[in-house]
Amino acid sequence: MLKKTTFLLFLTGISLQAQQQLTVEKIMQDPRWMGTFPSDVRWDDHGEVLYFKYNRDNDPSDSLYRINIKSPGTIEKVHAREAVALVPETGSYNKDRTKKLFTEGKSLFIYDLRKRKRTELIQTDEHIGNPQFLADENRIVFQTGANLFTYSLSDGHIRQVTRIRKGEAPGKKDKKESPKAQWLREENLGLLRVVNEREEKKEQSREYAEMIAEKPPYTFYPGDRQITNLQLSPDEKFAVFNLRTPGDSRKTVVPDYIDTSGYTTDLRTRAKVGEETTKTEMAVYNLEKDTVYPVKTGALPGLDDLPDYTRDYPGKDWGSAERALMISGASFSPDGKHMVVNVRSKDNKDRWIALLDPENGNLKNLDRQRDEAWIAGPGIGWSTGGGILGWLPDNKHIYFQSEESGYSHLYLLDVTTGRKKALTSGAFEVFDPFLSADGTHWYLTTSEVNPGERHFYKMPVYGGPMEQLTSMTGNNEVSLSPDEKHLAIRHSYSNRPWELYLKKNSVRAKETRLTSGRSEAFAAYPWRDPELIHFTAADGTKVPARLYLPEKGVKNNAAVLFVHGAGYLQNAHKWWSLYFREYMFHNLLTDLGYTVLDIDYRGSAGYGRDWRTAIYRHMGGKDLSDQVDGARFLIAEHGIDPQKIGIYGGSYGGFITLMAMFKEGDTFTSGAALRSVTDWAHYNHGYTSNILNEPYNDPEAYRRSSPVYFAEGLKGHLLIAHGMVDVNVHFQDVVRLTQRLIELGKDHWEMAVYPAEDHGFTEPSSWTDEYKRILKIFNTTLLKEE
Structure with missing residues (x-):
């Protein structure tokens, strides 16, 4: 017979074990069960109070809270009236x-x-x-x-200052007279003297009225173009603005079958890749001369350079016209004497930073960044422009980021001499650099310590040693106080969600934690710290990944590979994952004996230009072979049964899952493809055209990259899951694929549809249903459970 104390300990152990046990229903419920974690951190203008979004009181949504740094132990909720009266962060x-x-x-x-x-x-x-x-x-x-x-x-x-009115100038004829109408008019005037004399009198009257009338003030009419990025130079001599001509592209319709009205309603969404016809120009408003003229791009070098991929189509006439360009808003030197603009080619192979002469609208190239794949990277941005670009207080140096070295680093360029200097260098990347208030130092975040970590640094404005101001392993998102005396740090680690810390702006100072938001239920489970590893791909490349290993007593020699979405995103890192539900699911799988591998395949963020562009013109190439090589690594190093390997992922991860099931059926027994792209010719322009060019210009890139062309290769068991009101990857994608599978007579596949869900699911019931199906397909195909 057990003693009373022993019996109580026994019961406590059972209770703790039950509390720690993971289920799909538990991890896919409303995320509030995990606790509350700070977001949108900002300072007041005096560096005395920290504001952030939080949910300490279990409200329907996050509310605004504050901490006075003089009493950092007290978290106060900011009431609605007080929040309205606050001076906004922006300004x-x-x-x-x-x-x-x-x-x-x-x-x-x-x-x-x-x-x-x-x-x-x-x-x-x-x-x-x-x-x-x-x-x-x-x-x-x-x-x-x-x-x-x-x-x-x-x-x-x-x-x-400016006089700009929408539409066309008064009196301007919208349509030119047709040749027939012009002939009839001239014939009539020549035949009938009275008609001709009256017309001459009308013209003389108009000319006299114009001569004696007071000249109206100059007004610029953009016609059907939209005015954007309107800016005045600090010296008040010039204004510059963009003229945007919207494209006339066909939009895809996504039906909503469960609209509140009870009727099927149509959601007009985006156009497909290759249909982007928006035109962006720039103009100068000369305020002294009271006139507007265009910015001229003709002097930029390389405007007629053809991309290398055109050599694969020797019979195609590429023409001789200059490439279409997009010009971002101007950046003025503090004294207003210099202006620089950011120019991109619409094919996104080139980025120019150019000096604008406002007197005539001419551009002088300062820096040309050329990438035969596509221009992008931290601080550089994607095809629509943007990117880091600004001035030092000395009125002659501009700063920007470039992947010239293979990694995104910070550069200075003297606009008076053209000399360029790299302020940072090495096999790491720079994020979000900004100047100190007095202009003597940089503050910046980098991955210098490790690709899987982010730390905050201080560096002299013209370059020099970087002082590392954060020390906690993981990700450190820093908000610097306006007086630059304190750092507010939002920090997380692989198995610990975000919390808020305070630290003096000193290398030697220690961080003080301000929040502790994990719920008891969430903290009760021993969440794994996945091992960051590298395995060797077939081409000799070291591929980073997160590895989850089960205990020896439960190991079932089966493995699941997870493929993160977004393509250009990093998930093999040391901070709390954006894919927190999937992270918890991987803990559940590992409890059941599965080995889980989460790979930062080629195309992922965080590893420089060559890694980013390794998928150019072939999505489903290196990014897929990395998954295959990851499976081989698990077989060789961790005793995984080659017949017991599954794969799953959403969005880009769903696309790779389809390619894996269609092209690598001997490697993967089963897979779950969620909200997946099935044909890249049906995805959006801004993302796809960078990687695969345009379908009518580079059809081979689309054919070798789209799963719908390889559906005949399906051998294993496939789950397809998709939201029916997905306005990002349209439901049409999987409808077309399922028809292909039907026509091919394929077995062992199923589709789950979610009528209330967009691309990112929001309903816990949908998450739960989807992941119960994912778990079931792995259990039944890899473990042969009924």
């Missing part, structure tokens, strides 16, 4: 950061940081946007409608 400062401009609704405010006083300057009938201090800080500029206005802080005088 613009004067040089010494004593005043801040911001807008609320249709009002413009200025906040005096020394007096801690906010003052309403203007209230209008239209939205006010982009207020900025000018070189004369007694004057500010803001945009209302399609025009810029200046405001004098000394006397309150408002002056309209």
